[in-house]
Amino acid sequence: DAGITQSPRHKVTETGTPVTLRCHQTENHRYMYWYRQDPGHGLRLIHYSYGVKDTDKGEVSDGYSVSRSKTEDFLLTLESATSSQTSVYFCAISESPTPGGQGAHEQYFGPGTRLTVT
């Protein structure tokens, strides 16, 4: 299994408070992703990173920010949590996407963080 961990695994917070979720990998993969998963919506991309300090928005980035100061860590921050951000958050990693090789198309997912905003 790919070495990817997320912390915390569970969190309950109040509306309006800041929250930071951490993703840590030991695979030295270039690409890291944050997704949220909600019933009926599958996995939706929030932000992703293609290198240290290089990030880009996904399809549901409003209300979220990210940072990547080291290859192994990718942080997701909810500046002011809202109830609509109650979800399960997954981090994923993948190797550099070259045209050849199946490995470039695989994403390895962390165990997830269940966040509840009350």
Added chain:
Amino acid sequence: GQSLEQPSEVTAVEGAIVQINCTYQTSGFYGLSWYQQHDGGAPTFLSYNGLDGLEETGRFSSFLSRSDSYGYLLLQELQMKDSASYFCAVRDGIYNFNKFYFGSGTKLNVKP
């Protein structure tokens, strides 16, 4: 925008064969992948199709027709442990090679 359509739920009996379809409409395309997710777990990669045709990995096969924007996952000799959700995913191939878009998932129920 990007959209991937798959059935929300499928039920089959142990030992049978089941096919889960995925149709997609994306601005770019660089391959169709399939992931399995058990309740409470993380998605795990199953297969990838970059070119048209069938890819086989043990009891699982995946098919792609790029001209039809369509693919499917075929599960043979179903086992109880195959009860899970299955997601198709497309990699965006035009504006950003690094983004993945997922379908909403198909919940497979395998009955004895």
